[in-house]
Amino acid sequence: MNVASDGPPELRREIASLRAQLAASQQRYKEICHRIRNELQVLSALFAAQRRQCGHPVQCDICVSRICATAALHGALDTNEHEICSLGSFVRLLAETLHSAFDSRYESIVTIDGDFEIDCARAKSVGLVVVEATVNALKYALVGFEKGRIETRVRCFRGEVELVVENNGAPFPLKTLSQSTKISGKGLTLMHDIASHLDGALEITPSPMGTALRLTFRVAVPQRC
Numbered sequence: 001m002n003v004a005s006d007g008p009p010e011l012r013r014e015i016a017s018l019r020a021q022l023a024a025s026q027q028r029y030k031e032i033c034h035r036i037r038n039e040l041q042v043l044s045a046l047f048a049a050q051r052r053q054c055g056h057p058v059q060c061d062i063c064v065s066r067i068c069a070t071a072a073l074h075g076a077l078d079t080n081e082h083e084i085c086s087l088g089s090f091v092r093l094l095a096e097t098l099h100s101a102f103d104s105r106y107e108s109i110v111t112i113d114g115d116f117e118i119d120c121a122r123a124k125s126v127g128l129v130v131v132e133a134t135v136n137a138l139k140y141a142l143v144g145f146e147k148g149r150i151e152t153r154v155r156c157f158r159g160e161v162e163l164v165v166e167n168n169g170a171p172f173p174l175k176t177l178s179q180s181t182k183i184s185g186k187g188l189t190l191m192h193d194i195a196s197h198l199d200g201a202l203e204i205t206p207s208p209m210g211t212a213l214r215l216t217f218r219v220a221v222p223q224r225c
Contacts, residue, residue, distance in 0.1 A: 141169025
C-alpha cells in the first residue's frame with residue numbers, strides 16, 4: 001500500500017504538509033546559495049577596484065585570491081545530495097581549496113587509499129569535518145608555527161570509511177579528548193553531530209605527529225570499496 005496516497009486522510013495530509021515544507025526549505029537553500037555567490041563576487045569586484053587606487057595592490061590581490069578560494073570551497077560543498085561522487089577526489093579538492101584560501105601558510109598532504117564512490121550527501125558531511133578539522137588546527141594547534149603541516153587521509157576497507165586529519169601543532173587539550181567530557185567548541189560539537197548522523201564515530205587523540213582527528217563510518221551500496 002502506498003501510504004502517501006492510500007493511507008488514512010490525516011496521515012496523507014501530514015505527508016503532504018511535510019513534503020511542502022521540504023520543498024520550501026530546498027528553495028530557500030538555493031536562494032541562500034545564490035545570494036552567497038553573488039555577495040562573494042561583489043566583494044571580489046570591490047577589492048579589484050580598491051587595488052587600482054591603493055598603494056599596496058599586492059595585499060588586495062591576496063584578499064581577492066582568498067575570496068575566490070572561499071567561493072570555490074562553497075561551490076565544492078554545494079553538491080547535489082542525490083548524486084554519486086568519488087569521495088577521494090572530493091576530499092582532495094576540499095583540502096587543496098582550503099590550502100589556497102589560507103595563503104598556503106601550512107604544508108598540506110593528502111593521501112587517498114583507493115578510489116571509491118559514495119552518495120554526495122555523506123560526502124558533504126565528510127567534507128564539513130575536513131573543513132572544521134583544518135580550520136581548528138589553524139586557529140589553535142598551529143598558532144605561532146612558521147610552517148605547520150596538516151595531513152588528510154581517506155581510506156575505505158571492507159565497507160568502512162576512515163578519514164584522518166592530523167597536524168603537527170600543539171597537542172589538543174587532553175581534558176577534551178574524552179567522549180564523556182562536555183564539548184564547548186561549536187566546531188567540535190558539529191563534527192560529533194555529523195559522526196552521529198553518519199552512524200559513525202569521531203575521536204581526537206594525540207599522535208606521534210601532534211594531534212589526529214579520526215572519523216569512521218560504514219558505507220552501503222552504491223559504492224566501490
